[in-house]
Amino acid sequence: MSGLYIHIPFCRKACNYCDFHFSTQLDSMDRMVDGLAKELRLRGSTPKSPIDTIYFGGGTPSILTEKALNILMETIITYYNLSPSAEVTLEANPDDIDPNKAKFWRRAGINRLSIGIQTFNDKVLKVLNRSHNANQALKSIDWVRQAGFDNISADLMFALPEASDASLRADLKTLLNLDLPHLSIYGLIIEEKTVFSNWKSQKKRSFPSDLDYERNYRIVHAELTKYQYEHYEISSFAKNAHFSRHNASYWLQNPYLGIGPGAHSFDGDNRSHNISSNRLYLKQLDTGRAHPVVEALSLTEKMNEYVMTRLRTHFGLDFEQFEKKFHRDIKSEHLILINQLCSEGFAFLDLNKLKLTFEGFLISDDICARLFYPTS
Numbered sequence: 001m002s003g004l005y006i007h008i009p010f011c012r013k014a015c016n017y018c019d020f021h022f023s024t025q026l027d028s029m030d031r032m033v034d035g036l037a038k039e040l041r042l043r044g045s046t047p048k049s050p051i052d053t054i055y056f057g058g059g060t061p062s063i064l065t066e067k068a069l070n071i072l073m074e075t076i077i078t079y080y081n082l083s084p085s086a087e088v089t090l091e092a093n094p095d096d097i098d099p100n101k102a103k104f105w106r107r108a109g110i111n112r113l114s115i116g117i118q119t120f121n122d123k124v125l126k127v128l129n130r131s132h133n134a135n136q137a138l139k140s141i142d143w144v145r146q147a148g149f150d151n152i153s154a155d156l157m158f159a160l161p162e163a164s165d166a167s168l169r170a171d172l173k174t175l176l177n178l179d180l181p182h183l184s185i186y187g188l189i190i191e192e193k194t195v196f197s198n199w200k201s202q203k204k205r206s207f208p209s210d211l212d213y214e215r216n217y218r219i220v221h222a223e224l225t226k227y228q229y230e231h232y233e234i235s236s237f238a239k240n241a242h243f244s245r246h247n248a249s250y251w252l253q254n255p256y257l258g259i260g261p262g263a264h265s266f267d268g269d270n271r272s273h274n275i276s277s278n279r280l281y282l283k284q285l286d287t288g289r290a291h292p293v294v295e296a297l298s299l300t301e302k303m304n305e306y307v308m309t310r311l312r313t314h315f316g317l318d319f320e321q322f323e324k325k326f327h328r329d330i331k332s333e334h335l336i337l338i339n340q341l342c343s344e345g346f347a348f349l350d351l352n353k354l355k356l357t358f359e360g361f362l363i364s365d366d367i368c369a370r371l372f373y374p375t376s
């Protein structure tokens with residue numbers, strides 16, 4: 001195994017666009033931390049599984065108290081073989097960050113922070129129902145740097161209601177001034193059962209169109225690549241090769257273990273996931289064992305997953321590796337399409353790999369669909 005993901009299923013309040021699994025009932029936090037530690041123990045193995053990356057995601061991991069984070073880190077160190085050079089990331093919201101907390105995270109073994117900024121525009125932050133403001137976001141970066149963090153990523157969103165091209169450019173300018181090594185930049189997608197989807201269906205507010213989305217994405221790509229950020233994955237940008245090692249292991253289909261309600265795992269062959277309910281997750285653990293639901297993938301599904309995850313990154317679709325894994329010569333089988341994608345500027349060949357250009361990223365779903373093998 002290489003990656004360990006721990007889902008902290010709590011948030012101070014619900015953002016209007018979010019469909020992740022979380023609860024705002026923070027009073028059950030201690031019980032959940034005991035449950036997470038229990039699942040970590042139950043799913044540990046002998047000999048201990050090696051861990052190269054840990055990712056505390058959520059929800060809002062920065063909500064964890066010092067005691068709670070110490071319990072989880074100590075359990076990991078006891079039951080897993082944590083590499084001394086492991087990347088240990090914690091997702092943090094700006095309103096949870098203060099100088100003391102940042103220093104504590106360093107002491108606890110966190111060496112990478114992913115900070116949920118989304119925008120520096122206070123009016124838009126209110127529409128998103130975020131719990132922080134722009135000033136807190138700027139101060140939080142200062143504080144984590146003072147505490148010694150240099151491996152910092154920020155999340156930014158585009159195609160947001162109430163935002164404009166000018167406000168997106170202002171956000172990018174602020175981010176560029178901060179000179180962070182990694183940025184994750186997402187366009188708003190209106191997910192079902194969110195406040196935004198409700199507003200949209202009831203026509204309570206207008207949302208950016210697909211054309212706005214594409215124009216904004218082009219602005220993001222152009223501005224960041226102009227300032228030496230490599231657009232190495234559809235939504236990720238890194239300076240000086242500061243790629244997210246944890247996320248790269250998802251895209252490279254390395255095994256990972258997901259702990260916590262709603263968390264997903266991959267053992268190199270099959271995927272599994274935990275139940276997305278805090279109450280039922282804890283109840284299942286009371287039986288003395290973990291209850292991940294295994295999703296057996298057919299060979300065709302595995303091939304299609306390989307195509308999809310590889311093409312979303314600069315790692316590219318490796319023809320040789322594909323043939324070794326699946327005994328199919330995808331390059332010959334799709335030669336006409338591959339040549340067409342390359343001649344039209346959507347993709348290019350890098351040694352024996354097919355990689356998408358930015359124009360290809362824009363239509364990656366269509367490209368993948370054309371390369372997929374039929375599932376029935």
Ligand code: SF4
Binds near residue numbers: 012014018059060
């Ligand atoms: S803080 Fe993050 S996980 Fe929580 S509701 Fe907002 S976007 Fe979702």
